Amino acid sequence: MLRYLLRRVLYAVPVLLGVSLATFILFYGIFPPEQIARRNLSAKNPTSQQIQEWLVAHDYNHPLPQQFKKHMTELMLLRFGRSDSTGEEIWTRIKTGAGPSTIIAGLVFTASLATRLFFALWSAYFRATYVDTWITLVSVFLMSVVYIVLVIAGQYLMGKVLRLFPLAGYQSGWTAFRFAVLPVIIGVISGLGGGTRLFRTFMLEEMNQDYVRTARAKGVPESRILFVHVLKNAAIPIITSTVLAIPALMLGSLVLESFFGIPGLGSYTVDAINAQDFAVVRAMVFLGTLLYIAGAILTDVCYALADPRIRLE
Amino acid sequence: MLDWLSNLFPVLVVVVGFWSVRRALRQPLWAEAWRRLKANRLALIALSVIGVYALVGFCDSIAWRNDKNANSLSLIDRAFSRPAEPTYSAPLANKTFGEPTPRALQGRHLLGTDGTGQDVVYLTLKGCRTALIIGGFTLLIATPLALLLGMLAGYFGKRVDDAVQYTYTVLDSIPNILLLIAMLLVLGRGLPQLCVALGITSWVGLCRLARGETLKHREREYVRAARALGISHGRILMHHILPNLLPIIVISVTLGFSGLVLSEAILSYLQLGVAAGTGSWGNMIDASRLELARDPVIWWNLAAASAALFILVLAFNLFGDALRDAIDPRLNS
């Protein structure tokens, strides 16, 4: 297992190289740094001398190959440098932003998993009754709602009409919970439809297996079959699909954070994109990739843990 | 001259579409699937809903100009376009909405008008073509790319496989949304750019699928036999493996379509959507962020756009499900 992990980590290196190459081409080859300079200088009408000075100050004044070398080594050593627009150390912001992001994404992740499982079990338990039909129907409905409408409507209903949660904002510490609830609920609902349906399929697939029939024949109560036997065996596809959905979680966080004013990494990225802050965008793309690869490795480990038949080698 | 060419294209799309469906239905696998599909009432309703959307999109693509200096108008423009009002107006109202001194309207509007005074029914119909183009063209870019690379990788293995796998692992490792944003920043705004960007980000899943399936089929008896008979690799891929991949591809494409249509709305929120002149549900929904803050609320814009989007996506989801069940009844639990 250890050797397998090591190999996976090593394999990540060429992938990361490819990603940094792609970001370089995307941002650097096509966006001349003069444009970044112009966008980030605060003067109403920067002179060309001011632009030159900015380029020198931000180390963008080298020929392309040299710039490329700098870009690659900096990313590989995780030296992200300073933001183009605020001059702030990027790592400082990543550290402060990681907290809120982890809280939101983590809560969305666990709460999603729990609610999906709950409704899928509910649906499977009452299969072939009207409850099952309704859950499936509502799921397809939820799948067809536009995410952004859900966000807008959710804030309007729960924040403005029912006055249950703060409309936006964030505080650190325990009170963060109050601000996280609304975005998390919306994040959960957005993925509920597809997730429930998928999990239900996994469970029904298991329910047609022989061992379930045997258990039933032995007189094991239906609830025990469902909650113990089926759930255990459906765990593998559930884990895979859940981990595979992590990138989608990131998209969700992006929109949720920027909409609800949560100072996490997602809104940091959106702002950087709007401000044409190349240094931050490239750092965030790289970091996102790292997380993704880590997630993929984690999936494999979870596999092995959930199913003793699978051995990593 | 240009009019003639631009009208030829949608006609061509429809003709080719019909022709390939007709051809497919002659084959036993697809004929059988169609028979099962016909028995499913929900699927037929979904299919006809999709048909209606397609018809609207088609009518909106057939356009010509009345004289040299006029704007080119589509069938939808000719049938549903209304004179623009000054600004917002409520459904069936006779005065503008949202001005200190409301003005009289030129006509009544079933679903009111938006901020620029355009009829919302008309705008919603215009959004149809954009949505279909985003779904259709993106898949037109992504599917062949995914199939080609996936089948090559699965069939030849070794170096080819390594290269393809490396490419899609890298692409897949960059969070999709960031890659999309980055590409749209580079390519610029516009419908074709949007399709290209979405195409590049959405081929990976399909490619992985195609590679896996090809890998399976490569070891099957019939492929080995074909190879032993000395049939060329190209021919094996095109005539033997591809037809076997088609069912799974068709299902995944149908289900992928709705995801693409939905992503347009999110991109509009991130201000990466299509330009102002192009009808777009995403833009209408984006505008409603400000409209919902008003009191009295302007709901008709959001309602019309999200309903249109919802129905299309729902139809695709239902139809996709039914299609999967029809093609591969074993999956039906």
Next chain:
Amino acid sequence: MFSRRRFWSGLAFLFLLGGCGNSPYPTGLTRESVYFMSQQDDPRKLDPASSYRANEGQILDVICPSYYEYQPLKTKKIQLQLMLGEREAERESYPYTVAGKGKVQGERWTFHIRHDLRFQDDPCFPGGKGRAITAKDFLYAFRRMADPANASPVVTFFSDKVVGFSDLVERNAKLQKADKGADYVTPIKGLQLDATDPYTFRIVLNQPFPQLRYLMAMHFTSPMPFEAVTFYGKEINQHPVGCGPYVLQEWTPKRRIALAVNPNRPTEFYPSEGDPGDKEKGLLRDAGKRLPLADKVVITNIPESTTGWNLFLQGYMDAWGVTQTNFQQVMTQQGALSPEMKEHDIRLVKSNDLWVTYFAFNMSDPVVGGYTPQKRKLRQAISLALNSQEFIELFSMGNGLAAQSIIPPGIYGYDPKYHNPYRTFDPKLAKAKQLLKEAGYPNGIDAKTGDRLTIYYDNAKIEAAGRQYIGLISRQIEALGIHLESRAQRDVVWQNKIEGNDWQLVDYGWIADYPDAENFLFLLYGPNKRPGPNLSGYNNPAYNRLFERMRAMNDGPERLALMHQMRQMVQEDCPLIYLQEVQRMSLYYNWLGANKPHPIANTLLKYRAVNGEQRAQLQTKWNRPVVWPILMFGVVLVLGSLPAVQVVKHRHNRRVTDRNPSQQEVSA
């Protein structure tokens, strides 16, 4: 079992903690004397040498004040008053000779600062205690502007006027290329300390420049301790160290900025005079009180304007602006405050901004540019087709003036009686169509080629409100038969097009740096063409000559006469289509003391008084949560499933009994 119960009760407690109350602030804070506001964008930096955005100035100017400041209540005729200065600066003629150039008619200004000034307490000082401020710290601020590392946006204001400043800027640029720090040592002629008095400094200019007083009211000229720059290094733009009424207590990016009262602040009091009528409005109620009035200012970052508005309605923001989205709720059709707002204890205040918006033609474009009579007529025709009033009705709720010239009200030289013949809208467009015909485009069709005239409108309006804006301008211009093609791009791409001179028509606005006509008329001065502020590239030698004369004058009839001549020239050449003099409507809760917006002053935060007790009461009253729909939802879910439980039980029993009746007995 016990632990499980504890888990559930803990969870319920958490939910109560989170669910109850929608206040975005820590409990009890709104009861105190704290002023709550929001900003849509986070400040990028708070550094007196380089911050230039409005949202940065609003905060920075109460931390880092300058020699002068604007009198906050006198908005009819804008006035400066002393802030860090002890007395008015002395301005005298100062002829000097330059080798090779001969005699220069320069100017020398002498500034005397207060003797009791101290910097705020900050870890950058020995012992953490702020030290006394001398004239040196003022001149140090000037030298920081010349340092390329600070990318100061206003360096051009000084570099062509302060003697020796441009040489310093060039020297610094060379040093930067050689990877060396900027020069802070070599004395320059333009910035002088007094040999005997540490509280006096002098600035020598190479030309008369009466506007220097205004520049001495901007935070760029605020005194700066070198200790802070040494201590914070590159992080200096997150740690402003000043001597104003407030200090920066907290800055969590994208979340919150908090300002607290500075114990070392200079003594200053709420003014006792204002415009006529201010006393009746209660604006002088706090006269003579020591500033600042509020103990704390909390600025929350709220990116969505909709969210901010709703927070204001819930009472969590103390002030808000009237915008296109909320005015129907705010005002009745007669323009008065709506009953709902009155019930909410809100008042409405209208004010002017020194802000003019306009469309600009590219004067070097082959289609719309040029100075021939035909090209002029084309621009005049388009100008006549644009109806400012409709823009104002739609986007500013009827609040704003249709601009007639570049100079907004409140600036000397504004003439309310002047009507620009090409900015007078006639719904029939008779004159516009006539002019268009004379320009060679009858009904918008090019008489030579028979093609419709297409004009490209480049803009960065990609958000929802912007799309509405594009719709309106297209409709107005297309009424002439011209086709308007909108090219909406992201901000960067758009700016790039302007820099690359690849545009025909754009819209733009100008907010005054200081309240002098020169700051507006220079927008059309030929030598100021891009990358200077002259966007259209208008270059009329006669206008340029007049501008150079008018620039150095004090306000008076002679200057006014020159300005009228210039206005006449621009009116006929029509390089700009003036759209709107922006006016602002603000909403204040009555728990705030009297407030008066100011067209240009950035120091208003220190005049805000808050009655926290009253605010906290109303907030509780307005924000009772509604829980029953959630409970109902849960109840429906459970009740709805009950019949199915029976079905399943029945099915399970039947299955078991059908298959193996004896088994059940055994297992039971």
